[in-house]
Amino acid sequence: MGQAIDALGINLPQLIAQVANFFVLLVVLRLVLYKPILKMMDERKARIAEGLNAAEIARAEAATAQANIKEQIDAARKEGQEIVANAQTIATRLQAEAQGQAARDREAALERARTEINLERDRAVAELRKEFADITVSAAEKVIGQSLDRQAHQRIIEETLAESSFSGN
Secondary structure, X not given: OHHHHHXXXXXXXHHHHHHHHHHHHHHHHHHHHHHHHHHHHHHXXXXXXXXXXXXXXXXXXXXXXXHXXXXXXXXXXXXXXXXXXXXXXXXXXXXXXXXXXXXXXXXXXXXXXXXXXXXXXXXXXXXXHHHHHHHHHHHHHHHHXXXXXXXXXXXXXXXXXXXXXXXXX
């Protein structure tokens, strides 16, 4: 075996030294480089897993927030519809009240106008009676040619007019 190794050009002590150096280097690299790299890769793996978990949690929170926003929008829409319905009801009621008030005001104005017309008619009838009585007394004075008791004749004429159909009653 020694000759075969020499024939291949292998130096056994140098080979053993190189193998020992390789194992020492392997142990040193394992202690100095491999474990820290594995530790760094595990930490990175953990950070990535945390990031994925955080993204999943954020996605779930976003979905929950979106559902809450949709519920709030629906509630606000419903509240807005209720407000509009209430406003329409109030507007209808106010319109009916305004129409009722306008009808009452119109009736009151009509009643005032009727009262004024009746008062004016009564004044006109009274004025007409007075003038008719004055004209009748004047005509009677001229016909008789003498002065009559104006107050007595006035009273008689008014009584006669009150009894006649000319009184307006």
